[in-house]
Amino acid sequence: MKLTQREFEEIRNHIYRVSGIYIQNGLLEQAERRLNPLLATAEIHNYKNLISRLVYKNDVHLCDRVILAITSEENHFFADMPTFDTFKEVVLPKLAETIQSRKRKNHVRRGAKINIWSASASKGHEPYGIAMLINEFVESQEGEGVERDDFNILASDLSSTALAKAVAGEYDSDEVNLGIDKDRKEKFFRSFGDKWLAKSAIQDMVDFRKVNLSEPFTRLGGFDVIFCRNVLEHFNDNTKRSVLNQFTYMLTNSGFLILDRRNSLNGFLDYYEHVEHNGSMVFRRRENMEFSTV
Ligand SMILES: C[S@@+](CC[C@H](N)C(=O)[O-])C[C@H]1O[C@@H](n2cnc3c(N)ncnc32)[C@H](O)[C@@H]1O
Structure with a gap:
């Protein structure tokens, strides 16, 4: 699923407001890679829908999952x-x-x-x-x-x-x-x-x-x-x-x-x-x- 610059900025601004997490400019492709699997499992068909649920319907549970997808690499016990x-x-x-x-x-x-x-x-x-x-x-x-x-x-x-x-x-x-x-x-x-x-x-x-x-x-x-x-x-x-x-x-x-x-x-x-x-x-x-x- 393609994430446009404008969609990226809307998601980024929302995540920043909620969590202080600031997704740097230039990380659009990484965000897309991390969010696409979430869209598939949550059966969200495009980024417009994701933004609508996230920003306009204030879906806190979904927002949680987006933050987790953005910030969590695969972690495991005793990593590092x-x-x-x-x-x-x-x-x-x-x-x-x-x-x-x-x-x-x-x-x-x-x-x-x-x-x-x-x-x-x-x-x-x-x-x-x-x-x-x-x-x-x-x-x-x-x-x-x-x-x-x-x-x-x-x-x-x-x-x-x-x-x-x-x-x-x-x-x-x-x-x-x-x-x-x-x-x-x-x-x-x-x-x-x-x-x-x-x-x-x-x-x-x-x-x-x-x-x-x-x-x-x-x-x-x-x-x-x-x-x-x-x-x-x-x-x-x-x-x-x-x-x-x-x-x-x-x-x-x-x-x-x-x-x-x-x-x-x-x-x-x-x-x-x-x-x-x-x-x-x-x-x-x-x-x-x-x-x-x-
Ligand atoms: C990569 S994991 C870190 C896991 C663990 N500390 C480790 O290194 O194995 C990043 C975690 O930060 C959490 N996180 C993101 N923004 C946060 C915030 N504003 N306050 C508290 N936790 C936050 C995410 O939900 C995610 O679970």
């Missing part, structure tokens, strides 16, 4: 392994120290929890991946006073379609086989017909919520770790700055911000040190660098 290795090898041991210190200070067996936010969680691969690594880490720390219950994971996305799939925790064999080895698959999923269902060991650790990063979100509170991968590059400079502003405000002292290679922290580097490991884009909030410009 070096980042997850850094989380496992550097971030989790530091979080364990924080847990132990919070428990010592509070003189309780359960200290204040470690809060982790997966801010563009999409269909759940990222937050469930985090939950698997936490499970494995806690097992390896037996006797060190770190428990699975010491961690909370919030998974959010703008797309209700993606979130519904994440909440269900239901994946095709292909999705599970790509990125997850046999042991992890057996440990964290159970087969259900031709699907694989996330087990409660990972599902119970994650809360899901719809959050639009292009609107204010500091009400979500403070976090020890924020993952924000593969979405910032779709925002324009103002939106990206506003998102990073709010993350910097929300991160606890020495908290971790985990980005991807397409996104840097330009303009915010004074507040972070780069965790040099595997070339991954993991940053640690400097202690006592007051930040109150939100």
Whole structure:
């Protein structure tokens, strides 16, 4: 299906208004490639119809699917392994120290929890991946006073379609086989017909919520770790700055911000040190660098 320049601009303006996602000029052909399969599955016969439902009938569900088609490359579990290795090898041991210190200070067996936010969680691969690594880490720390219950994971996305799939925790064999080895698959999923269902060991650790990063979100509170991968590059400079502003405000002292290679922290580097490991884009909030410009 051919997408004209005028149709492209109408779709682009609408998506920008709703999500802050800015489809660059020159990406018309890419948008067409990503949207054509959606038109086919949704039985929409041309782009005029799509625009009519999107813009004039304000079909929120369809809009969700368009945003997902535009921003989501095929994602799978542990895509970008070096980042997850850094989380496992550097971030989790530091979080364990924080847990132990919070428990010592509070003189309780359960200290204040470690809060982790997966801010563009999409269909759940990222937050469930985090939950698997936490499970494995806690097992390896037996006797060190770190428990699975010491961690909370919030998974959010703008797309209700993606979130519904994440909440269900239901994946095709292909999705599970790509990125997850046999042991992890057996440990964290159970087969259900031709699907694989996330087990409660990972599902119970994650809360899901719809959050639009292009609107204010500091009400979500403070976090020890924020993952924000593969979405910032779709925002324009103002939106990206506003998102990073709010993350910097929300991160606890020495908290971790985990980005991807397409996104840097330009303009915010004074507040972070780069965790040099595997070339991954993991940053640690400097202690006592007051930040109150939100
Ligand atoms: C490529 S996926 C990222 C998945 C995951 N973070 C990863 O890297 O594996 C991009 C996600 O960003 C979401 N998204 C787009 N605009 C958003 C916005 N304004 N606020 C929150 N999420 C948004 C899309 O719905 C999509 O699920």
